[in-house]
Amino acid sequence: MSPTLSPSTAPIGVFDSGIGGLSVLRALRAALPHERFVYLADSAHAPYGEQGDAYVAARTEAIAHHLLQTYGIKALVVACNTATAAAIAEVRARYPALPLVGVEPALKPALSLTQTGRVGVIATRGTLASGKFGRLRASLEGPVQFAVQPCDGLALAIERSTADARDTDPATAEVRALCERYTAALAPFGTGHGEIDTLVLGCTHYIFAEQALRACTGPAVRFVETGEPVARQTRRLLEAAGALAPVSTPDGEAVRLLTTGELPLLQAAAQRWLGLPARCCAQVLVPTLASGAHSQAFSALTATHQAQAAINL
Numbered sequence: 001m002s003p004t005l006s007p008s009t010a011p012i013g014v015f016d017s018g019i020g021g022l023s024v025l026r027a028l029r030a031a032l033p034h035e036r037f038v039y040l041a042d043s044a045h046a047p048y049g050e051q052g053d054a055y056v057a058a059r060t061e062a063i064a065h066h067l068l069q070t071y072g073i074k075a076l077v078v079a080c081n082t083a084t085a086a087a088i089a090e091v092r093a094r095y096p097a098l099p100l101v102g103v104e105p106a107l108k109p110a111l112s113l114t115q116t117g118r119v120g121v122i123a124t125r126g127t128l129a130s131g132k133f134g135r136l137r138a139s140l141e142g143p144v145q146f147a148v149q150p151c152d153g154l155a156l157a158i159e160r161s162t163a164d165a166r167d168t169d170p171a172t173a174e175v176r177a178l179c180e181r182y183t184a185a186l187a188p189f190g191t192g193h194g195e196i197d198t199l200v201l202g203c204t205h206y207i208f209a210e211q212a213l214r215a216c217t218g219p220a221v222r223f224v225e226t227g228e229p230v231a232r233q234t235r236r237l238l239e240a241a242g243a244l245a246p247v248s249t250p251d252g253e254a255v256r257l258l259t260t261g262e263l264p265l266l267q268a269a270a271q272r273w274l275g276l277p278a279r280c281c282a283q284v285l286v287p288t289l290a291s292g293a294h295s296q297a298f299s300a301l302t303a304t305h306q307a308q309a310a311i312n313l
């Protein structure tokens with residue numbers, strides 16, 4: 001794929017700290033079958049959740065810059081709750097003409113699902129400590145109580161466990177142990193009075209640990225994740241911008257998957273979670289922009305993108 005001047009045939013950029021955002025990409029592909037996608041897993045810099053806002057914001061900026069400059073993306077989906085909380089406002093300010101979608105823990109959908117009035121939320125430390133999450137929670141808490149649990153290490157363990165799904169694999173055992181520890185901190189789960197009947201998966205990696213989580217919560221608890229609402233929102237924004245791809249099979253590659261980390265890990269994830277062959281995957285280097293270079297690079301790209309958008313209005 002190369003940069004293009006036509007937003008409607010340009011790819012949609014999707015990124016996450018690692019392979020977690022593939023859960024969002026899966027929903028995007030189902031909702032937008034005529035679109036091309038370029039997905040970037042920043043696995044060399046994962047996990048984001050325990051690194052602090054400045055680090056996550058710098059990585060988000062570098063990746064947005066890379067996807068715009070190298071692939072001419074027509075929209076960006078930040079398929080990472082932690083990066084959305086730390087940096088989406090900055091990306092929006094820098095690229096006002098770029099259709100931009102972030103993800104946040106699905107507290108609102110959980111409100112309408114819970115019968116017991118107790119909702120569990122698992123997410124990274126960064127997401128739960130963010131002002132964005134604090135404001136969302138405060139705006140909704142009342143009749144429904146949210147019990148939150150940061151899950152240090154879980155996203156990373158899920159990354160490591162991708163290549164080998166066997167129960168005996170140490171990374172898979174670690175996923176199981178972490179799920180047990182963090183759900184035990186939230187318990188009791190169930191449909192009885194005072195029990196958590198709805199669990200919000202506030203990190204895009206966690207749905208890939210669904211089995212391990214389910215073993216801890218029991219069958220009656222509902223899991224809420226964000227792939228489908230994000231895909232619907234992306235579709236709405238593209239429609240509003242008149243930038244949906246034409247209804248025809250896209251030319252060339254429909255999905256390109258990139259990683260800053262280990263290529264075999266992304267290839268295993270692509271195969272396991274999306275049924276995509278290894279040849280869709282490649283390794284890339286995306287250096288963090290030097291602080292002086294930020295504003296120059298971003299204003300140049302903003303101007304380019306606005307010009308592209310204007311051409312197609």
Ligand code: DGL
Nearest residue numbers: 017047048049081082204
């Ligand atoms: N998948 C990411 C999220 O949704 C973050 C995982 C991490 O890198 O800590 O928050």
